[in-house]
Structure formats: structure tokens, C-alpha cells
Amino acid sequence: MSTPTGVDYFDLAADLTEEERRVWASVRAFVDERLVPVAGGYWERAEMPLDLLKEYASLELVGDGLEGPGIPRLSHTAAGLVTMELSRGDGSFATLLGVQAGLAMRSIAFLGSEEQKRRWLPAMARLEVLGAFALTEPDHGSDAVALATTARRDGDEYVLDGAKRWIGLGTACDVCVVWARGEDGQVQGFLVERGTPGYEASVIEGKASLRAIHNADIRLEGVRVPAENKLPGARSFRDTGLVLSATRAGIAWGALGHATAAYEVALAYSLERTQFGKPLASFQLVQDKLVTMLAEVTAMQLYCVRTSRLAEQGRLTDTQASLAKVNATRKARTVTAVARDLLGGNGILLEHRVARHMADVEALHTYEGTESIQTLIVGRHLTGIGAFT
Template sequence: EEQKQYWLPPMARMEKIGAFGLTEPDHGSDAVALETRAHRVGNDYIINGAKRWIGNASFADVTVIWARDDEGNVGGFLVEKGTPGFNTGIMTGKVAKRAVWQTDITLNDVHVPVGNRLALSRSFKDTALVLTATRSGVAWEAVGHAVAAYEIALTYAKERIQFSKPLASFQIIQNKLAAMLANVTTMQLLCLRLSQLEAEGKMTAAMASLAKMNNARLAREVVADAREMLGGNGILLEYHIARHHADIEAVFTYEGTDTIQSLIVGRELTWMQAFSHR
């Protein structure tokens, strides 16, 4: 509770920025096998390891580093900006989500007080609770990309003249627009229902994974159709669709790949786990 009171109010006021450090250079989809270690010495934990793809970490006031303790249990540790041994480097060369600064982190004998361990982070199952929440958010993010792409395509089709008439007057274009709208509406309704379940405390990991999987897939399809509809103009930044086209590839992958989401849903359906048994 003290951690919440110290960090959450200033974060809500945008006076403090946080970051979430789970993914490692060698562990993405199998984050459960993370290698970063937190060794207890007296009243401190000493953390050693590396993280990758961590948004905001280069300037965040605090980063939650997920590490394995001496008993092998995964916990979250609050590492504050400026802590000796906590080093960051901004990743470059990205073609998607360029507005977000992803970071490589190295942790060399980083000392954090015992009180900086998140009180309810006792195993990777607790980490997974965070992923359930973020995956529901990514499902909504996919809706945003799809709606934007659909609206760009619709406006363009009405204004673009080819063969002496608007693109929108052609049957094949109207067919594409109708299919795009159907996908967008399906995505919106799924997110609406998921949000209702979340508000009632009934959202499960499989529900969030299903929404993320479905919406990222459909958004990818909608954005691709929109880019195609714009022809050569679809790769020009001034029409924005190229940015959505690049960004949706990141959305399709992060917070758990399409395949991982399907396996989480499959586990719920069959009660059999088809991936890591850690």
C-alpha cells in the first residue's frame, strides 16, 4: 500500500513516469524462463541481468524489473532512476512504433531495498495478471488502428477519381469497405464485452488473449486492405496509412504473439498446456 501511495498519485498527475521490465534479450514468448536474478543480501536485493524492448525505461522515474529470487520465484522490483548499476540504451532502427523509445537495460549489481519488492509478486502467475490487463488494452489499440485505416480508406475512395469516376463507385471497392467495416464492428463489440466483464471482475487471461489475438489479426487485415486501396499513395507518410501499416505489425507481436495467445486460449478450452511447463 505504501508503494501505491508513493508512486501512483504522481503518475496519475503525469509527474512521474514508470516502465515495465519483463522481456529479455533471450526470452520473449518464453518470458517465464527469465534469467535476471535478485539475490537477497541483508536488507537489500542485488539484481543482475538484462532486459530488452522496455518502453520508457531510458527516462522513467521507476522501472519494475521482473527477476527470479533465491528460491526461484519471479518477483517485481522497483528500481528507481539513477540507481548505480542500472544502465539503459535506446534501441534504434525500428520501422514501427517510432514514437515509443524502447530500451536495452543492463543490471550490474543493482542494489534495491527489500521494501522495493512488490508485495504481491510471488510467482510468474502474478506477473501474468499484469499481462492480462495489458492484453485487453492492446485489443483496444488494434481497434484504433483499424478504425483509422477504415476512415482513411473511405475518405480516399470517395475523393480519388479513376476512370472518370470516384473509386467508391466501383463494386470491388464497396465490397472491401463493407468487409472492413464488418471487421471493425466485430472488434469493437468484442472489446465492449471484454470491458464489461473486466468491470465486473470476471475477465480471465484467456478472454484477454482471445480479444488480443482476434483484434490484432483483423486490424492487420483492415490496415492491409486500406493500404492497398490507396495504391501508390498508400506508402506516402502524408496519407498516414503507411504508419498504421508498420505499427500494426508491432501490435500483432507485442504483449504476446498471435501464436502464444492461441495457446493460452487453447489451454482454457482443453485444460492441456501446449507450451512451457515451468
């Protein structure tokens, strides 16, 4: 079963608000008409689709459910639907917007001063200013709490030194939220603006996943940041964690988008492709694969909608968000693999999209906390025993 807004076997659209259905349909139209036709080319060239940003900005949907000056108001569910549809079109474009709103804008909205919010958020919501989020380091990924980048006060400025890795939009951003350890030993956040001396970023090449968003290696050598660019609400890694935990439910929605794309392509292909004189869809093995994919996609939808509704009620816990991410990325890996198998040799061609989604899911499986780390977070909650070391 499907609706004008996509796969919806359990009729979840009936429980959405009129505004949420409008948002879903609006983003889906943009994805089908503008993003899907060009996504494979950008992915193959490892080129960011920045030319689509102005057009996407006109939809006034950049904000990931945040509140702040100039940010369009979206429910958590509407924001999830946006992420789902963008991921259904292209994981790189969805990640670009995820970095922009889910990480950079969220850091300012959650932890910034009123002046910082007024200065940055309206322009970021219009995509006139791009943001990045620099936490991960060459030697600190899952153990980000141990980051080694330092910040020391020098008069009216802070001086940052260190290195960051895997920073989405790190080479293209106008402002980068850099996380560093202050002289008190606590993790703090700083807004480093484009052109600041000592900030050097280079594109990481050779990626086999999310190729159409550039991730950066960043070196920070004596980077001087005005004291007013320090995020006043960022006093420890616990505050950083508030930003990270709020993004995990969004990653579940993104994984759902990739799985939905794989299912839609596989279903259409099985109805059109003829082998042994009849459509692939007429074979029992093929129908079994289609039902398997639909069951997983539907289960992911139920997870995601419930997670967003809990967030809207202020009841979503960190461990619930972690479980949603673990479940969604696992299922997305299964669905994309089954779809790739169903398409046979054509499954590896970019024109059929599935191989691109299959590769991109591997990044979602890892970033914002690997499956292993998220599993241990939930396991600690269930047992009361930390098993991280």
C-alpha cells in the same frame, strides 16, 4: 454510419454511459486536434512526443481503469475507448500510455504496498513521473517465466543482475518495475529508481514499427535496491501474470484503434479521389473493400465492448482476454492491408497515415504474448491439452 465520436455502425454509443461517451469525445478531440497532425513527423524521426504529455495529462484520463491514490476513476470500457482513440491517432503515443498505466502503474496498484501506491501512483497519473516495465529478456520473450535476471538479499537491500530487452520507456523512465528471480527461485518485482548505479539503458535503433516510442536494452550490474522498493505482492510469476493478463484486453482495443483509423482514411480517400472521371467510391471493387473493412471494425468493437463489460463484472477470464487479442490483431492486420491497397501508391506515404498504422499493428501482433502463444492458451483451455512444447 458514424457518430460525433467516430465509426459506430451498430450504435454501440447508445449503450455507453454518459461518462463513457464524454471520455470518448474528449480523447477523440485531443487525437484529431493535437496528435494526428504531428504523429507522422515523430514516427519518421523516431522521436517520442513527450511534449504532448503535459497537455494530455490535463484530460485526467491516465489510469487504465485502475483504482488507487490519485488515479482518475474510469470504467474498463472508458479505459478501452481511451486506448482505442489514442491508437487511432498514433500507436507509439498509445503504447507510451499503455506502458505507463497498463503495466507500470498496474504493477504498483496490484502488487505494491500502501506506501508505494501513495508515493508513486498520484504522480504517475499526472504524468509527472514516467514508469517502465522490465520483464522481457534477450533470451526470454514468450517464455518469460524462465527469466534469468537474479535478485539476492544483502542486508537492507536487494542486488539485481541481468539484462532486459524491448523495454518501452526504459531510457526515459523515473521508475522501472524490474522482474527478477529471487533466491527462493520465484519471480519477484522491484522498483528501480532513476539514477540507481548499475542500471544502464540504451535505445534499440532501426525499428520499423512504433518508431515514436523508445524501447531499451537494459543491463543490470550490481543494482542495489532498498528492501522497501520490493513489491510485496509479487511472490511468483503467477502474480506477474495478473498484470499481463489484465493488459491483453487493452491491446485488443488498441488494434481496434489502428483498424478504425485505416477505415476512416480509406473511406475519405475513396470519396475524394477521382479516377477515370469519377470518385473511387463509385467502383464496385472499392465499395466491396470498404464494406469488408467496416465489417471487421464493427466485429472488433463488439468483441472489445463485451470484453470490457465482463471485466467490469469481474467475469473476464484469461482465455477470453487472449481470444480478444488474437481476434483483434488479426483483423487489424487485414483492415490496414486492405486500406493500404485501396489507396494505391499513396498508401505508402506517411501523410495518408495508413502505412504507419499498418506497420504499428505488427508490434501489437507480437507484444504482451504473440498470436501463437495466445492461440495455444485458448487451445489448452478448449482441449485440456497443453501444446506449448
